Amino acid sequence: MTDPYAILGVAPTSGDSEIRAAYLAAVRECPPERDRERFEKIRAAYESIETMKKRLEYAMFDATPPDPEDLFRLLRISFASPRRPSEETIFRILGKK
16 A cells, blocks of 8 residues: 555644545545545545554554555655665665565
8 A cells, every 4th residue: 555644645743634635635636426446545545644542553553664655655655855865765765584
């Protein structure tokens, strides 16, 4: 599963109201009649982090490997800075300890 925070465009420190507002904005932008697949991704992302309990469960128990799309997005962000990313940053992106 892709990162639900990235799908909704919110920070991991966001509260319930911010996440709900981002979800409603995403649904208005992409209703199910327009793109059913994208709508389902938005809905699944919201359902996985809608409450504090679910956010904690997601942080503690989500062990799904990242999609290539997620890796490319994270690498693009890291390489956007003028200096080269550290080895630690690359390992963090890849999920290694």
